[in-house]
Amino acid sequence: MSDPDHTLWQNTSSEHVDADPLSEDITVDLAIIGGGYTGCSAALHAAQTGASVCLLEAHQIGHGGSGRNVGLVNAGLWLPPDEIRAHLGQIAGDRLIELLGKAPSDVFRLIEEHGIDCEPVRNGTLHCAHSAAGFRDLQTRHRQLSASGAPVELLSAETAGQRTGSASFHGALLDPRAGTIQPLAYVRGLARAAIAAGAQVFEQSPVRSMHQVDGVWSLSTQGGTIRAKSVIQATNAYHAGLQESAPDYVPVYYFQYATAPLSDNLRASILPSGEGCWDTGLIMTSFRMDQSGRLIIGGMGDLKRPGRMAHVGWLRRKLAELYPQLSDQPFVEGWHGRIAMTSDHIPKITRIGPNALSAHGFSGRGIGPGTVFGRQMAASLLNDDLTELPVSEVSEYHEKWTGLRRAYFETGAALTHLIKARF
Numbered sequence: 033m034s035d036p037d038h039t040l041w042q043n044t045s046s047e048h049v050d051a052d053p054l055s056e057d058i059t060v061d062l063a064i065i066g067g068g069y070t071g072c073s074a075a076l077h078a079a080q081t082g083a084s085v086c087l088l089e090a091h092q093i094g095h096g097g098s099g100r101n102v103g104l105v106n107a108g109l110w111l112p113p114d115e116i117r118a119h120l121g122q123i124a125g126d127r128l129i130e131l132l133g134k135a136p137s138d139v140f141r142l143i144e145e146h147g148i149d150c151e152p153v154r155n156g157t158l159h160c161a162h163s164a165a166g167f168r169d170l171q172t173r174h175r176q177l178s179a180s181g182a183p184v185e186l187l188s189a190e191t192a193g194q195r196t197g198s199a200s201f202h203g204a205l206l207d208p209r210a211g212t213i214q215p216l217a218y219v220r221g222l223a224r225a226a227i228a229a230g231a232q233v234f235e236q237s238p239v240r241s242m243h244q245v246d247g248v249w250s251l252s253t254q255g256g257t258i259r260a261k262s263v264i265q266a267t268n269a270y271h272a273g274l275q276e277s278a279p280d281y282v283p284v285y286y287f288q289y290a291t292a293p294l295s296d297n298l299r300a301s302i303l304p305s306g307e308g309c310w311d312t313g314l315i316m317t318s319f320r321m322d323q324s325g326r327l328i329i330g331g332m333g334d335l336k337r338p339g340r341m342a343h344v345g346w347l348r349r350k351l352a353e354l355y356p357q358l359s360d361q362p363f364v365e366g367w368h369g370r371i372a373m374t375s376d377h378i379p380k381i382t383r384i385g386p387n388a389l390s391a392h393g394f395s396g397r398g399i400g401p402g403t404v405f406g407r408q409m410a411a412s413l414l415n416d417d418l419t420e421l422p423v424s425e426v427s428e429y430h431e432k433w434t435g436l437r438r439a440y441f442e443t444g445a446a447l448t449h450l451i452k453a454r455f
């Protein structure tokens with residue numbers, strides 16, 4: 033088996049960051065822990081205001097979810113708008129819906145402004161109905177999203193078939209605001225842009241401890257210490273060390289496999305307009321093409337656990353079911369990543385100390401939201417204005433039964449995949 037921490041995106045990214053580890057003591061306005069979308073967006077936007085900024089990444093930029101994901105740049109959250117309002121209240125809900133509805137525009141604008149070479153395709157995403165019940169769910173989403181002003185379109189089974197090139201679906205919801213990217217190249221491009229704007233970025237620099245004395249934070253790494261007025265912790269599901277500020281979430285694994293680049297003939301029959309797709313299944317499936325014509329298909333599961341054989345067997349069968357013409361296409365790369373899920377699927381901002389905020393719980397939807405949360409957290413801390421935050425900050429956040437719920441998701445996915453691979 034190939035290493036599930038080695039991704040296709042590492043092979044195909046034409047963006048690169050080469051940052052040294054921290055090797056001296058530095059004083060800055062804002063210190064950022066974690067080099068994913070949230071941290072890199074915070075670093076870029078803060079540096080653009082003229083603030084002095086330092087970002088510390090334990091491994092390489094994009095080591096976490098930002099370098100492993102599907103690359104669907106979605107608008108909004110998993111939840112339909114009415115559920116967001118039910119959780120947050122009308123005013124805060126409307127504000128978050130509006131902010132995240134514009135998130136794909138923010139992402140594609142940053143890509144253009146900074147010339148980020150990350151295979152951007154803004155032809156929309158398709159949420160595909162895997163059953164009649166799935167289509168009813170899409171009808172509800174369509175009604176709520178349209179009422180909130182989103183330009184979404186409900187597609188019949190026939191039109192969904194033409195757009196996906198698959199006869200498997202009962203219909204689909206097209207969101208033209210969304211699109212796809214090469215996810216690792218995007219985060220590397222954000223880091224490159226942050227450095228160009230004046231941010232100091234250090235890789236291989238895990239923060240081992242952090243404390244505040246007399247209004248100044250001190251962040252220690254093996255090679256040096258950062259002193260900063262404000263801190264953003266952007267470590268999400270890949271948080272390591274720093275037990276006192278560890279985010280609480282349910283870890284859910286998601287894996288993907290990629291074919292080799294398809295022939296022009298095959299390519300023309302699959303997703304001819306290049307939308308990114310996922311389905312309405314509880315144990316969901318995603319699929320998309322990359323720039324070179326590889327089909328990348330994924331599902332829920334941890335490739336380092338015993339359920340791996342069931343997951344991979346199911347994926348082969350699923351690919352043949354969606355696209356019979358690909359039934360004997362070998363997979364050339366497979367990998368997985370950890371998602372930080374919260375019970376209500378709404379990301380959290382936690383106050384981890386004076387002038388220190390942590391964001392986590394993007395629940396599998398972090399390209400747009402991470403970009404927006406990072407930007408807004410940086411603005412909030414630099415302007416000393418908590419109203420700039422996309423969600424109100426809380427002093428602590430706890431999830432119940434995280435170990436049990438992780439086992440429930442993994443076992444449920446493995447059993448579902450085992451049954452579906454056989455029958």
Ligand SMILES: Cc1cc2nc3c(=O)[nH]c(=O)nc-3n(C[C@H](O)[C@H](O)[C@H](O)COP(=O)(O)OP(=O)(O)OC[C@H]3O[C@@H](n4cnc5c(N)ncnc54)[C@H](O)[C@@H]3O)c2cc1C
Pocket residue numbers: 065066067068069070071088089090091092093094095096097098099100101102103104105106237238239240266267268269270271272273274286287368369370371391394395396397398399400401402
């Ligand atoms: C398999 C998968 C598929 C997904 N698909 C999609 C999708 O299609 N669309 C979408 O919008 N979202 C998707 N997501 C979610 C999205 O990838 C994440 O929400 C997003 O990447 C989170 O970004 P982040 O910057 O908050 O965290 P991360 O990208 O996880 O970055 C956190 C970083 O913090 C670093 N770190 C941790 N501890 C320390 C420390 N002590 N010191 C220094 N650095 C530290 C880590 O090394 C890591 O690089 C998916 C996630 C996964 C795993």
